[in-house]
Amino acid sequence: MLDEGVAATVEYVRAHSPYYRRAFELTPAIRGAADLQSLPLTTKKDVSEFNEEFWCVPRDRFVDVSTTSGTTGVPTLYPLTRSDLDRLGENEHLCFQQVGLSPGDVVILAVTIDKCFMAGLAYFEGLRRLGVTAVRVGAGSPAMLLSMMERLKPTAIVSVPSFLKRVAAYASQQGINLAKSTVRKLICIGEPIRDGNWRLTPLGAPIAEAWDAQIYSTYGITELACSLCECGAGKGGHLLPQLLHIEIVDDAGSPVPDGKEGQLVATTIGVVGMPLVRFATGDITFLTREQCECGRWTPRIGPILGRKDQAMKIKGTTVYPAAVQRALQGVDQIADYVMIATAPTPMSDELEIVVALRGELPGAREAIQEKLRGELKVCPTIRIASLQEIRTLGDSTELRKPRVFLDRRGNS
Numbered sequence: 065m066l067d068e069g070v071a072a073t074v075e076y077v078r079a080h081s082p083y084y085r086r087a088f089e090l091t092p093a094i095r096g097a098a099d100l101q102s103l104p105l106t107t108k109k110d111v112s113e114f115n116e117e118f119w120c121v122p123r124d125r126f127v128d129v130s131t132t133s134g135t136t137g138v139p140t141l142y143p144l145t146r147s148d149l150d151r152l153g154e155n156e157h158l159c160f161q162q163v164g165l166s167p168g169d170v171v172i173l174a175v176t177i178d179k180c181f182m183a184g185l186a187y188f189e190g191l192r193r194l195g196v197t198a199v200r201v202g203a204g205s206p207a208m209l210l211s212m213m214e215r216l217k218p219t220a221i222v223s224v225p226s227f228l229k230r231v232a233a234y235a236s237q238q239g240i241n242l243a244k245s246t247v248r249k250l251i252c253i254g255e256p257i258r259d260g261n262w263r264l265t266p267l268g269a270p271i272a273e274a275w276d277a278q279i280y281s282t283y284g285i286t287e288l289a290c291s292l293c294e295c296g297a298g299k300g301g302h303l304l305p306q307l308l309h310i311e312i313v314d315d316a317g318s319p320v321p322d323g324k325e326g327q328l329v330a331t332t333i334g335v336v337g338m339p340l341v342r343f344a345t346g347d348i349t350f351l352t353r354e355q356c357e358c359g360r361w362t363p364r365i366g367p368i369l370g371r372k373d374q375a376m377k378i379k380g381t382t383v384y385p386a387a388v389q390r391a392l393q394g395v396d397q398i399a400d401y402v403m404i405a406t407a408p409t410p411m412s413d414e415l416e417i418v419v420a421l422r423g424e425l426p427g428a429r430e431a432i433q434e435k436l437r438g439e440l441k442v443c444p445t446i447r448i449a450s451l452q453e454i455r456t457l458g459d460s461t462e463l464r465k466p467r468v469f470l471d472r473r474g475n476s
């Protein structure tokens with residue numbers, strides 16, 4: 065079925081997408097997943113630059129238009145047909161079933177459902193199919209979330225982990241014990257909550273503890289109109305092979321062995337409006353095909369360990385900003401920080417971490433250095449600065465939140 069799905073997608077885009085008709089003109093017929101290697105990768109830049117050439121149906125068949133950030137500064141349009149929206153809802157329906165939700169559950173959606181985001185819509189559609197009660201609180205107000213918790217006694221929350229952390233801090237100020245609430249499951253999107261050994265990160269662990277709830281990580285990508293969600297074992301996001309085909313590849317686009325880190329590349333199955341073949345996500349992770357503790361045999365992907373375009377080579381070791389972030393989240397002395405990457409020579413990068421501390425703390429720089437050396441195997445330069453300087457460095461008008469990684473290597 066997988067091979068048929070992949071072959072059908074390739075045949076379909078060749079027939080209907082002007083971009084793929086051109087890109088695949090000289091490539092041979094694809095019989096199944098093993099033949100995909102002969103096709104070029106589709107990058108975020110391709111999708112952004114040739115946006116409408118990826119559309120496979122006339123405009124009047126679209127029932128929703130979602131967007132993703134484009135590489136040109138203009139958002140990339142990702143329109144969905146009626147059947148694409150059904151596929152999206154079915155994806156989340158299966159994911160929510162996998163985390164053990166069933167009719168009778170009440171689920172708070174603490175995610176954005178407007179502003180052309182696909183995720184909020186997908187979750188709502190999934191919950192509707194499952195027959196549970198959805199409460200669209202959004203991701204703006206901890207007070208509103210707590211008030212709805214009090215009145216509706218929800219059993220689960222879908223949210224980005226940093227918002228759950230904010231809610232936990234607010235609840236503690238208000239003298240509310242979240243561990244005593246009815247919420248038993250936290251479905252976390254957008255930010256990794258586990259490291260490569262499936263342990264909860266310094267972001268995930270305090271959330272699970274504050275709420276005394278089971279925490280699930282889910283990884284979704286708008287361009288693929290798909291997500292991979294953990295089961296109760298918490299050991300990777302399960303693939304739904306009827307909806308997506310995935311590969312993990314090295315810098316040359318060749319597959320790496322299971323368990324080894326590489327870029328996640330995916331081909332959609334069953335998408336009608338804007339299907340993508342070998343879409344290069346830029347996310348670094350690994351794949352495992354061993355049977356999961358939950359009994360399922362579907363392949364699983366590990367946590368996202370970094371972004372390919374942000375990889376730095378420091379003294380010969382590859383370091384991702386996400387790994388530095390994970391390490392720094394666990395250091396209590398740090399009030400805020402910004403990472404600055406430079407490339408003094410074409411072959412080597414340098415990373416400076418500008419850190420603001422919580423007050424005068426003798427030995428803090430050494431403690432941070434020690435922590436980073438332990439986690440990353442190399443140690444970036446640490447500079448202590450004021451909170452004001454860090455806010456100024458990270459200030460950004462084009463993003464919705466301050467930047468923590470400033471790439472000054474001049475190649476991206």
Ligand SMILES: [Zn+2]
Binds near residue numbers: 295296357359360
């Ligand atoms: Zn499992």
